[in-house]
Amino acid sequence: MNDISPLLSVSNLSKSFGGIMAVYNVSFEVTEGELLGIIGPNGSGKTTLVNLITGFVKPLSGYIEYRGRDITGWAPYKIVTLGIARTFQMVRPFYQLPAFKNLIVPLYSPRVKRMAGGKYGDRDAVALDLLEEVGFERDAHVSYKVASALPQGYLKRLELAKSMALRPDLIIMDELFSGLSLAEVASIVPIIEKLRVQGKTLIMIEHRLKELFRIADRVIVLNYGEKIAEGSGEEVMESESVKRAYLGRET
Amino acid sequence: MFLGTLVYGFINSSVLALVALGFNLTFGISGVANFAYGAIYIFSGFLTWILLNSLGIPYLLSVFISILCAALVGLAMYYLVILRVKGMALSEVMATFGLGLAIMELFRYFDFVGFRYTLPVFFDGSVAIGEVFVDAQRLVIALIAVGLTAFLYLFTHHTKMGLAFRAIAQDERTALTFGIDSDRVGAVSMAFGAALAAIAAIAILPLGTIAVEGGYEVLINALAVCIVGGLGSTVGILVASVVIGYAQTFTANFLEPHWMILVSLIAIAVVLIVKPSGLFSRQKELEERI
Amino acid sequence: MKKRKERIDRGIKARSEDIFALSSHLEMIYLLLPRAIPVAGLLGVAPFLSSYWREVFISTGVYALLAISWDMLISAGLISLGQSLFYGIGSYIAGALNCYWNWPPLFTIPVATLGGGLVCAIMLLPVLRLRGIYFAMVTLVLPLMFSRLVEATRILGGTEGLTGLTPFPNQLVALYVIDLALLSALFGFRRIIDSDYGLIVRAISDNDRSVMSAGFNIHWYKSQVVLLGAAVGSFAGAFGTHVDMFAGMPGFALDYSIMPVAAAVVGGMGTFAGPMVGAFILVPLSEILRALGALRIVFYGLFLVLFVVALPEGLFHYMQRKYHQCERWVEVE
Numbered sequence: 001m002n003d004i005s006p007l008l009s010v011s012n013l014s015k016s017f018g019g020i021m022a023v024y025n026v027s028f029e030v031t032e033g034e035l036l037g038i039i040g041p042n043g044s045g046k047t048t049l050v051n052l053i054t055g056f057v058k059p060l061s062g063y064i065e066y067r068g069r070d071i072t073g074w075a076p077y078k079i080v081t082l083g084i085a086r087t088f089q090m091v092r093p094f095y096q097l098p099a100f101k102n103l104i105v106p107l108y109s110p111r112v113k114r115m116a117g118g119k120y121g122d123r124d125a126v127a128l129d130l131l132e133e134v135g136f137e138r139d140a141h142v143s144y145k146v147a148s149a150l151p152q153g154y155l156k157r158l159e160l161a162k163s164m165a166l167r168p169d170l171i172i173m174d175e176l177f178s179g180l181s182l183a184e185v186a187s188i189v190p191i192i193e194k195l196r197v198q199g200k201t202l203i204m205i206e207h208r209l210k211e212l213f214r215i216a217d218r219v220i221v222l223n224y225g226e227k228i229a230e231g232s233g234e235e236v237m238e239s240e241s242v243k244r245a246y247l248g249r250e251t
Numbered sequence: 252m253f254l255g256t257l258v259y260g261f262i263n264s265s266v267l268a269l270v271a272l273g274f275n276l277t278f279g280i281s282g283v284a285n286f287a288y289g290a291i292y293i294f295s296g297f298l299t300w301i302l303l304n305s306l307g308i309p310y311l312l313s314v315f316i317s318i319l320c321a322a323l324v325g326l327a328m329y330y331l332v333i334l335r336v337k338g339m340a341l342s343e344v345m346a347t348f349g350l351g352l353a354i355m356e357l358f359r360y361f362d363f364v365g366f367r368y369t370l371p372v373f374f375d376g377s378v379a380i381g382e383v384f385v386d387a388q389r390l391v392i393a394l395i396a397v398g399l400t401a402f403l404y405l406f407t408h409h410t411k412m413g414l415a416f417r418a419i420a421q422d423e424r425t426a427l428t429f430g431i432d433s434d435r436v437g438a439v440s441m442a443f444g445a446a447l448a449a450i451a452a453i454a455i456l457p458l459g460t461i462a463v464e465g466g467y468e469v470l471i472n473a474l475a476v477c478i479v480g481g482l483g484s485t486v487g488i489l490v491a492s493v494v495i496g497y498a499q500t501f502t503a504n505f506l507e508p509h510w511m512i513l514v515s516l517i518a519i520a521v522v523l524i525v526k527p528s529g530l531f532s533r534q535k536e537l538e539e540r541i
Numbered sequence: 542m543k544k545r546k547e548r549i550d551r552g553i554k555a556r557s558e559d560i561f562a563l564s565s566h567l568e569m570i571y572l573l574l575p576r577a578i579p580v581a582g583l584l585g586v587a588p589f590l591s592s593y594w595r596e597v598f599i600s601t602g603v604y605a606l607l608a609i610s611w612d613m614l615i616s617a618g619l620i621s622l623g624q625s626l627f628y629g630i631g632s633y634i635a636g637a638l639n640c641y642w643n644w645p646p647l648f649t650i651p652v653a654t655l656g657g658g659l660v661c662a663i664m665l666l667p668v669l670r671l672r673g674i675y676f677a678m679v680t681l682v683l684p685l686m687f688s689r690l691v692e693a694t695r696i697l698g699g700t701e702g703l704t705g706l707t708p709f710p711n712q713l714v715a716l717y718v719i720d721l722a723l724l725s726a727l728f729g730f731r732r733i734i735d736s737d738y739g740l741i742v743r744a745i746s747d748n749d750r751s752v753m754s755a756g757f758n759i760h761w762y763k764s765q766v767v768l769l770g771a772a773v774g775s776f777a778g779a780f781g782t783h784v785d786m787f788a789g790m791p792g793f794a795l796d797y798s799i800m801p802v803a804a805a806v807v808g809g810m811g812t813f814a815g816p817m818v819g820a821f822i823l824v825p826l827s828e829i830l831r832a833l834g835a836l837r838i839v840f841y842g843l844f845l846v847l848f849v850v851a852l853p854e855g856l857f858h859y860m861q862r863k864y865h866q867c868e869r870w871v872e873v874e
Contacts, residue, residue, distance in 0.1 A: 075758070076754060077758045080753075080754060081756050085754070088750070094748060104740060105741060105752055108757075109756035110757070111756045
């Protein structure tokens with residue numbers, strides 16, 4: 001395992017939707033084991049960037065490399081099998097199914113089968129364990145509740161569990177903290193810490209800057225599709241261009 | 252020969268455009284699939300005939316009453332049928348289709364079949380364009396088509412109701428938060444669409460006889476134009492009708508007439524595969540394709 | 542004291558959910574009855590029908606197969622407005638094999654089923670990427686296109702079609718063949734959908750992006766579903782060819798596309814039994830109304846509208862609910 005070469009490398013990525021540049025000439029690298037934050041005002045292209053990396057959208061130009069392989073333009077399912085998982089900003093579980101059944105689909109993934117050595121094992125038990133890891137209290141039987149009956153905090157954790165079920169090496173979380181109370185965020189942070197201890201690389205798109213800066217190693221800032229700053233949380237918030245982007249002209 | 256194709260191609264395109272306008276308004280702009288569109292078209296034709304010939308009502312009044320009745324039928328359909336199945340696309344299609352079927356076949360049952368069922372033309376005689384003779388009715392159709400398209404464009408871009416139509420089409424939830432009553436707008440759009448079907452019928456049916464089969468054909472042609480042009484785009488309708496209209500005329504002149512409908516169908520298939528939301532729609536990639 | 546209606550599972554349903562169902566006759570009957578009724582009904586009804594009604598039954602069976610095939614496609618989120626594509630292709634393959642090479646029905650039908658399924662699935666491959674309504678529109682247009690193509694190129698008999706094809710030895714044989722086909726399709730598809738594979742298929746219909754981001758190639762899954770549906774539809778076409786002794790443009794008729802959807806809407810989507818029930822209501826109804834002449838289609842259309850508006854969930858869902866759950870008034874504090 002090479003410590004020098006990055007896990008994920010994005011070079012000069014651009015994407016336009018009907019004439020509007022959603023992402024323009026964005027480049028950055030992520031080293032294995034770090035937690036990178038991506039921040040920026042609304043509409044700055046953060047989700048588009050995630051869609052590009054995970055293959056949901058094809059770039060206009062630029063490259064994406066994962067572990068040295070060019071994955072630009074790959075289909076989402078292939079990228080997942082390589083070990084990249086993502087959560088969605090708009091959480092949409094399978095509402096009619098109980099929470100733990102929601103994990104059946106990712107647990108059936110070809111990647112999981114491969115990593116488990118060809119056998120799927122008892123998926124229900126694995127699902128329940130995973131949910132316990134993300135904070136579904138086992139004795140309260142929350143995992144058996146139908147997804148439509150769960151509040152947002154639990155749904156977000158379910159979303160996280162779905163990505164963890166794939167045994168990924170890189171997890172990209174799109175606004176995981178949005179819609180959560182401070183207490184709920186505080187209860188999810190340990191889960192993220194545990195993922196880091198397990199050696200996973202994380203990219204977090206966030207609006208909750210204070211909470212993000214406490215855990216992120218590095219942060220990049222997007223505005224109108226372009227990368228305008230990169231560095232630690234404090235460094236980035238000192239930057240004039242970042243202040244202007246978030247607060248408007250006169251600061 | 253070439254001028255003839257040019258002129259008749261344009262006429263054909265205007266017929267298609269005229270037919271598609273009403274369907275596009277209801278389906279593309281307000282999201283309500285009205286598969287009884289062809290039935291309303293035929294209904295207006297027969298109603299005008301009945302008013303004119305059986306009741307002896309003067310032409311203009313008959314036309315006016317027909318258009319009004321068509322609008323009322325559209326309104327009634329919305330409140331009685333669509334409202335209960337709104338949101339379930341398939342049920343909407345089935346319900347309106349069933350209704351359309353009932354209406355069209357009712358006319359067939361009452362023996363409204365035959366060559367005597369025609370509507371009078373607006374003007375007699377023909378006009379010469381270069382060496383090509385075009386009958387006045389066909390020219391009138393072209394004029395009406397152009398005029399209506401312009402009117403609709405202005406309506407949907409510059410009047411409150413028209414803008415409400417487009418708002419509902421783009422994002423119903425947000426429109427609701429602006430106080431736009433989506434049910435009322437939906438009902439009005441359906442009434443409007445039905446009225447446009449009636450206008451199209453009164454303009455186009457004089458070219459031939461009023462036949463129940465025409466209703467099915469109208470539905471397919473309207474669908475073809477709307478799909479190719481892009482649901483909800485008035486400009487798209489124009490371009491699509493020109494493309495399909497000319498393609499049809501060329502095939503009719505240089506190949507054989509029975510290839511004509513094949514052209515429409517191939518056009519639909521190709522567009523749907525290459526750019527599903529139509530040539531001019533503005534739907535984002537992610538919405539039309541996975 | 543305010544009251545509200547509460548719906549809960551019947552006691553017997555809860556009891557029969559476990560392996561302990563085997564311990565009581567009542568529970569076993571409860572479980573077997575819904576499955577026994579279609580089997581007994583389909584297989585046992587023949588002796589009671591006159592020759593005319595057997596013909597109606599066979600025709601209903603064909604439509605029911607198309608409806609079941611439709612339901613399989615909708616389980617993956619694919620709305621098909623063109624079941625007649627499967628019917629027509631299956632019909633022509635069987636017809637051509639029989640007409641030009643004199644193959645007997647015993648061979649033409651299986652080959653047409655498989656071949657038709659493959660041909661249609663391959664044809665629809667590029668279209669699978671399209672979302673719901675666009676896919677539906679292409680399926681609506683394709684059979685119409687094929688029909689006109691045959692008319693214009695005059696191949697495969699052109700407008701006259703292929704006539705004088707080999708029939709079934711007798712009506713009863715045809716009836717039992719369609720019976721077996723129906724039962725296999727019904728129970729087979731239900732099995733598939735209830736399996737874990739089926740869960741993934743249903744998940745695709747619910748939230749395809751979620752399934753994609755779980756590492757599944759949903760286009761591969763969708764094409765498999767289309768293959769299954771197309772094969773059943775082609776079987777219906779091949780079967781119909783030998784019943785009618787004819788294969789031609791009417792195989793691509795709108796009727797074969799619309800009736801299955803109507804049957805599914807009336808009977809209840811997603812249950813396979815629902816569309817079958819729907820077909821068994823609508824087709825005989827259409828026959829009974831024949832006495833009314835052209836008025837029949839009017840009544841038919843109105844019936845469709847009324848049913849859709851009054852019972853949007855579909856008949857089978859309603860019956861299922863009544864069978865498994867009871868409603869009662871409960872006091873609310």
